[in-house]
Amino acid sequence: MNHRERSMMNLSSSCFVIVLSCLLGPATAGSMDNRESGGRQDMAAHPPPGHPAHELSDLIRRTQGLAEQAQAELKRSREQNENLQRLLQQTREELTQLRQELHDVRSVLTARQSTVKPATSAGEISKPIEPSSDLASRLAQVEDRVGINTAQIKEQTQTKVESDSRFKVRLFGTVLNNSYFNTHDSSEAAVPTAAPPKSVRVPNGGRNFGSTLRQTTFGFAMTGPKLGEARLSADVEFDFYGGAPGNYGADVLGALRMRTASARIDGTRTSVVIGLMTPVISPLNPTSFASVYYSPFGDSGNLWQWRPQIVVERRTPIKEEGSLTLQGGLMMPFGETFYGKGLEGKPGYESRIAFARRFDSERRLEIGVGGYIHPQQFGHDRTVNSYAVTGDWLIPLHDRLELSGEAFYGQSITLSAESGADISSKFAFSGSLDNPATVFAGIHSVGGWTQLRAKAAPKLEFSLAFGVEDPRNRDVFTGLVKNTTRLKNQSFSVNSIYRLRSNFLFSLEYRHLWTVYPDARTTNGHINLALGYLF
Numbered sequence: 001m002n003h004r005e006r007s008m009m010n011l012s013s014s015c016f017v018i019v020l021s022c023l024l025g026p027a028t029a030g031s032m033d034n035r036e037s038g039g040r041q042d043m044a045a046h047p048p049p050g051h052p053a054h055e056l057s058d059l060i061r062r063t064q065g066l067a068e069q070a071q072a073e074l075k076r077s078r079e080q081n082e083n084l085q086r087l088l089q090q091t092r093e094e095l096t097q098l099r100q101e102l103h104d105v106r107s108v109l110t111a112r113q114s115t116v117k118p119a120t121s122a123g124e125i126s127k128p129i130e131p132s133s134d135l136a137s138r139l140a141q142v143e144d145r146v147g148i149n150t151a152q153i154k155e156q157t158q159t160k161v162e163s164d165s166r167f168k169v170r171l172f173g174t175v176l177n178n179s180y181f182n183t184h185d186s187s188e189a190a191v192p193t194a195a196p197p198k199s200v201r202v203p204n205g206g207r208n209f210g211s212t213l214r215q216t217t218f219g220f221a222m223t224g225p226k227l228g229e230a231r232l233s234a235d236v237e238f239d240f241y242g243g244a245p246g247n248y249g250a251d252v253l254g255a256l257r258m259r260t261a262s263a264r265i266d267g268t269r270t271s272v273v274i275g276l277m278t279p280v281i282s283p284l285n286p287t288s289f290a291s292v293y294y295s296p297f298g299d300s301g302n303l304w305q306w307r308p309q310i311v312v313e314r315r316t317p318i319k320e321e322g323s324l325t326l327q328g329g330l331m332m333p334f335g336e337t338f339y340g341k342g343l344e345g346k347p348g349y350e351s352r353i354a355f356a357r358r359f360d361s362e363r364r365l366e367i368g369v370g371g372y373i374h375p376q377q378f379g380h381d382r383t384v385n386s387y388a389v390t391g392d393w394l395i396p397l398h399d400r401l402e403l404s405g406e407a408f409y410g411q412s413i414t415l416s417a418e419s420g421a422d423i424s425s426k427f428a429f430s431g432s433l434d435n436p437a438t439v440f441a442g443i444h445s446v447g448g449w450t451q452l453r454a455k456a457a458p459k460l461e462f463s464l465a466f467g468v469e470d471p472r473n474r475d476v477f478t479g480l481v482k483n484t485t486r487l488k489n490q491s492f493s494v495n496s497i498y499r500l501r502s503n504f505l506f507s508l509e510y511r512h513l514w515t516v517y518p519d520a521r522t523t524n525g526h527i528n529l530a531l532g533y534l535f
């Protein structure tokens with residue numbers, strides 16, 4: 001083989017090596033890249049703690065959780081909106097049907113009137129026949145419901161009141177203006193509960209006008225999660241009647257005050273309630289927009305005082321529409337004083353049993369009896385029991401007529417006074433609280449209130465009410481007696497409430513008060529015009 005052939009063979013070998021290297025190089029590089037990429041993927045999937053990728057993964061997971069919660073909340077809102085839309089459509093269909101019925105009735109009546117014989121003399125005028133009042137009433141109610149449903153649908157597009165726990169929170173209340181006139185009370189009391197004593201009356205009779213927005217109220221109702229089959233809920237309500245009396249800010253402008261607050265656990269038949277609320281032995285109140293900060297007839301037979309309580313309630317169904325309710329609980333002291341000095345506190349005990357039956361959405365019968373006992377301690381081993389036996393009733397007399405009320409008998413009953421008030425008027429005593437020789441005794445009393453409420457029209461109602469609280473005079477005179485000591489207090493009221501819309505109302509009320517003192521029997525008339533916006 002000559003030199004030229006050897007050179008050609010060497011060149012062919014070199015070309016083969018070069019081509020083979022070109023083919024194997026990318027495959028080798030790809031394999032190495034795959035090993036490096038797999039390593040990086042393992043590090044990304046399982047980064048060490050503290051690594052930036054680890055924090056980024058946590059942030060992504062939290063963001064995904066929040067997005068899922070937002071989607072669930074949006075789904076619930078859409079379902080609520082759809083339900084309201086369906087309800088509005090049904091109401092509109094019912095309204096159209098009622099309007100057609102009313103039109104047909106009017107057409108028939110017009111045809112009948114055209115066939116009636118004309119009046120035979122100028123003094124005789126044939127009276128048009130009016131359509132059924134029940135049909136017109138139903139039409140007015142449906143129109144009002146359409147407005148309410150429309151407002152609720154619009155509300156779904158607005159920002160809601162909500163808590164950090166994301167449970168449902170509902171805002172409620174009443175913007176209330178009261179303009180009033182007292183005939184014989186110079187104290188300018190917006191909510192008088194008794195006629196003033198003779199010693200504070202003035203020569204001109206104490207007549208005065210006034211106006212206040214301090215009885216405006218607002219509150220929050222919260223619905224929590226379920227605890228097994230039980231539902232958790234809570235509520236709190238405020239007004240602007242706080243502050244020290246005699247202070248400009250309290251008497252005129254008012255200070256924020258908590259009225260009631262409670263937390264509930266409601267099971268199928270059993271409930272537990274803890275909070276500041278009305279005693280279970282006094283579940284009812286007369287209807288009034290003139291007296292809101294102080295429950296109506298508070299010193300004339302209404303044992304209304306809001307006090308801290310723990311109450312257990314058990315409900316037993318009776319047939320389909322009836323139920324029997326048994327309640328019992330502890331009533332805590334709440335700042336009671338005796339001539340400015342606080343009393344030692346012990347809890348009281350209360351219970352009530354009631355039968356209730358519902359006839360329809362607006363008519364309900366309920367009859368209850370109850371009782372309570374509360375030891376009041378005055379130091380130096382002196383204890384007087386406050387106790388009461390009570391009854392309450394709510395009786396529908398007619399489709400538009402209702403009778404309600406409460407009655408009591410007992411000794412030294414402190415539940416008609418404002419929480420934290422001086423309770424010296426409920427006891428007979430011979431001297432100072434600090435004197436160990438002072439004798440304390442209870443004052444027996446009887447009282448109650450009753451109200452007749454009539455619904456004259458879908459938007460108009462009237463109420464008549466009377467209340468009395470009558471201490472036993474011989475018990476009163478066994479202790480120290482002043483000219484301001486009340487021997488008897490009575491109240492009578494008549495009011496009307498007209499609802500221009502479901503959430504806007506006018507109320508006019510007249511209340512007359514008679515109070516008997518050791519040296520005189522005094523009276524006072526109170527006229528109140530209330531304008532309220534409910535939300």
